Amino acid sequence: MPHNGCPHQCSFCNQRGITGKSYQPKSEDVVSAIELAQDKLKENTKNAQIAFFGGSFTAIDREYMLSLLEATSPYIENFKGIRISTRPDYIDDEILELLKKYKVTSIELGAQSMNDEVLKVNERGHTVQDVINSSQLIKSYGFELGLQMMTGLYKSNDDIDICTAEKFIEIKPDTVRIYPTVVMKKTKLEMLYKTGVYVPPTLENAVNLCSKLLLKFDENNIKVIRLGLHYSDSLKTDMIAGAYHPSFKELCESKILFDKVYMSLSSQPKGKYKVKVSPKCISKLIGNNKSNIKKLKKLGYELNIISDNSVYYMDIEFI
Numbered sequence: 677m678p679h680n681g682c683p684h685q686c687s688f689c690n691q692r693g694i695t696g697k698s699y700q701p702k703s704e705d706v707v708s709a710i711e712l713a714q715d716k717l718k719e720n721t722k723n724a725q726i727a728f729f730g731g732s733f734t735a736i737d738r739e740y741m742l743s744l745l746e747a748t749s750p751y752i753e754n755f756k757g758i759r760i761s762t763r764p765d766y767i768d769d770e771i772l773e774l775l776k777k778y779k780v781t782s783i784e785l786g787a788q789s790m791n792d793e794v795l796k797v798n799e800r801g802h803t804v805q806d807v808i809n810s811s812q813l814i815k816s817y818g819f820e821l822g823l824q825m826m827t828g829l830y831k832s833n834d835d836i837d838i839c840t841a842e843k844f845i846e847i848k849p850d851t852v853r854i855y856p857t858v859v860m861k862k863t864k865l866e867m868l869y870k871t872g873v874y875v876p877p878t879l880e881n882a883v884n885l886c887s888k889l890l891l892k893f894d895e896n897n898i899k900v901i902r903l904g905l906h907y908s909d910s911l912k913t914d915m916i917a918g919a920y921h922p923s924f925k926e927l928c929e930s931k932i933l934f935d936k937v938y939m940s941l942s943s944q945p946k947g948k949y950k951v952k953v954s955p956k957c958i959s960k961l962i963g964n965n966k967s968n969i970k971k972l973k974k975l976g977y978e979l980n981i982i983s984d985n986s987v988y989y990m991d992i993e994f995i
């Protein structure tokens with residue numbers, strides 16, 4: 677979905693710079709996308725959702741929003757449902773009833789922070805209470821709830837971001853997305869960054885923080901369905917600073933596995949050790965460019981990694 681016409685000016689968003697340039701999908705485009713998905717997925721469409729993402733779906737022109745939903749109607753029974761993302765202050769009973777009618781199943785809110793000062797200085801235009809109220813309303817209608825947060829925003833810090841995660845956990849969403857802040861051209865953040873007022877977290881800092889957040893959500897059985905920004909053309913051309921890495925989640929998981937190994941080994945004599953991990957975690961344990969293996973070697977520990985299907989994902993077992 678395009679951001680065209682959004683009346684807000686969030687510090688990190690360059691939608692004003694792109695207004696008028698991005699393509700507004702029409703109902704025919706929705707139909708083509710669904711038919712293409714049906715061709716590709718065959719009978720697996722029942723496991724797939726139709727998603728309207730990128731903009732604030734419930735904040736766009738009402739007639740336009742309804743025309744897009746209407747386009748899904750002939751196909752909806754073949755899919756698991758519809759997923760949309762929007763702002764917390766564009767949710768009310770009327771809109772939720774409409775979304776129910778069109779078989780929307782999941783609603784994600786761009787909450788970004790659960791600190792009013794951070795929301796204010798980043799010009800989000802909504803409050804923490806808006807996030808709480810709209811989340812409760814969404815859940816009361818039986819929708820799946822997703823919450824999105826950004827780390828390292830202007831005037832935020834690790835403690836505030838951890839507190840945001842804790843407040844999310846109190847709300848008990850079904851899913852969470854975590855995006856470390858990046859500085860894009862033609863944004864307020866660009867000006868703050870260029871004048872030295874805002875310094876975005878380094879990649880290392882962001883990985884350290886986000887690995888903690890990942891563990892926190894995991895311990896509370898909340899699925900983190902995205903960690904780190906998707907690669908896009910606008911990211912390639914417009915990003916000027918920030919903690920972006922194409923495999924950001926993998927870096928965080930590597931950090932978690934390194935910490936688990938080191939916590940077990942640090943009280944042991946230096947030497948060679950055998951450790952079992954799930955096959956899906958071997959590359960994560962080795963780390964990007966063997967970083968974990970090299971770090972452990974420097975600390976005096978040599979690992980022999982054994983792939984074992986019986987070990988849970990992200991667990992380790994020493995033998």
Ligand code: SF4
Nearest residue numbers: 679682684685686689
């Ligand atoms: S991030 Fe903020 S400014 Fe950008 S489209 Fe969403 S609400 Fe509008």
